[in-house]
Amino acid sequence: MVKTVFLYTDEFLKFDYGPTHPFKISRLKLTYELIKAYGLLSLPNTCSIEARKADDEEILLFHNREYIEILKAANVGIEVPNAYYYGLGPGDNPTFKGLFDWSKLVTGASLQAASLVDSGVVDISFSISGGLHHAMASRASGFCYINDIVIAIMSLLKKGRRIAYIDIDAHHGDGVQEAFYSTDKVLTISIHETGEMLFPGTGFEYEIGSGKGEGYSVNIPMPPSSDDELFICAFNEIVPSLIKRFKPDIVVTQLGVDSFHSDPLAHLNYTNNGYCEVIKKIKEISPKWVALGGGGYDIANVAKAWTLAWAIMNEVEIPDEIPEEFIKKYSQDGFSDRKIRDDIYLEKGVMKEQMRKELNRVIRFITQKVFAKLFKIP
Numbered sequence: 001m002v003k004t005v006f007l008y009t010d011e012f013l014k015f016d017y018g019p020t021h022p023f024k025i026s027r028l029k030l031t032y033e034l035i036k037a038y039g040l041l042s043l044p045n046t047c048s049i050e051a052r053k054a055d056d057e058e059i060l061l062f063h064n065r066e067y068i069e070i071l072k073a074a075n076v077g078i079e080v081p082n083a084y085y086y087g088l089g090p091g092d093n094p095t096f097k098g099l100f101d102w103s104k105l106v107t108g109a110s111l112q113a114a115s116l117v118d119s120g121v122v123d124i125s126f127s128i129s130g131g132l133h134h135a136m137a138s139r140a141s142g143f144c145y146i147n148d149i150v151i152a153i154m155s156l157l158k159k160g161r162r163i164a165y166i167d168i169d170a171h172h173g174d175g176v177q178e179a180f181y182s183t184d185k186v187l188t189i190s191i192h193e194t195g196e197m198l199f200p201g202t203g204f205e206y207e208i209g210s211g212k213g214e215g216y217s218v219n220i221p222m223p224p225s226s227d228d229e230l231f232i233c234a235f236n237e238i239v240p241s242l243i244k245r246f247k248p249d250i251v252v253t254q255l256g257v258d259s260f261h262s263d264p265l266a267h268l269n270y271t272n273n274g275y276c277e278v279i280k281k282i283k284e285i286s287p288k289w290v291a292l293g294g295g296g297y298d299i300a301n302v303a304k305a306w307t308l309a310w311a312i313m314n315e316v317e318i319p320d321e322i323p324e325e326f327i328k329k330y331s332q333d334g335f336s337d338r339k340i341r342d343d344i345y346l347e348k349g350v351m352k353e354q355m356r357k358e359l360n361r362v363i364r365f366i367t368q369k370v371f372a373k374l375f376k377i378p
Helices: 010-014 026-037 065-074 099-118 148-157 174-179 228-246 272-285 299-313 324-333 349-375
Strands: 004-008 046-050 124-127 163-167 186-193 217-222 250-254 289-292
Touching: 004 026, 004 099, 004 299, 010 026, 010 099, 026 299, 026 324, 065 099, 099 124, 099 148, 099 250, 099 289, 124 299, 148 163, 148 174, 148 250, 148 289, 163 228, 174 186, 186 228, 217 228, 217 349, 228 272, 228 349, 250 272, 272 299, 289 299, 299 324
Parallel strands: 004 046, 004 124, 124 289, 163 186, 163 250, 186 217, 250 289
Antiparallel strands: none
């Protein structure tokens, strides 16, 4: 049987981006409690481990020291001179008390997840706090201060591993792409809403890497309003073939949930039905799997999707009805519908055909520029 580990700590709840900020850390606790309510942390071959903080040397695997010093200064929750130049300030990346401690805890959990899989202790790890894919080497961006994904991948590269990275967040994984844009040791694949309509405005199909990395950066920009059918098509047409050819030692994923039709920060129309189909496929094609969280601003959606993902990782089918004791405790958090699985939602008509035409164009481009040129896949 598959061995799995879940990374979590209530220490996450000490931190808060602020009452009006869309990023709610409470979604981590909500997910943990729903997973527990389904009995998914007491399975024979799984365990839950307390997350730890990363240290400065680990963070320096990617971020520069000057930027780390700014984050340390901002950790007290007071605005720091010149912090704006490092992406900090009112808006997406607020200065709140403990922001560096929060970031170290997230990064430490992702490093643990990577290490436990790499050492063979488990086959799959899931760190739901991770997946903060926008942070750059010297700049906060998109709610992300430290790029835990890049640091986890770099820790594996130091051990000589070959890594494939798959990002299914609504937003392009720009920080991860930039970190590995010129190397052939990491294959990055991002399926996201087109940058024509959504932050960070990058991730177009023609961004395929540079130098040794040419062909190792793969982007599938999805038209706004894309549904499960188009999402599954995009994944199946591109990702399994690339993974098969690249032959990674470990697959690292960012499993953001802001692509769902009720999420307030994007314009995609996925449901957790299509999401689960893709999670099943990732499990099938991954020799070893480090799973990280990501976006998601409807917190009930996040808890449902990551609980379903964790069930798939453990090869367990869970009942559709959410346990009564959970509903009683967390009904105020958006669980008006007691089903964990969404109703099926599919776009129709002329708009659907236009979206399908655009997606087919992107798939053809990737096939010609990446498959044919680099991998020589017919």
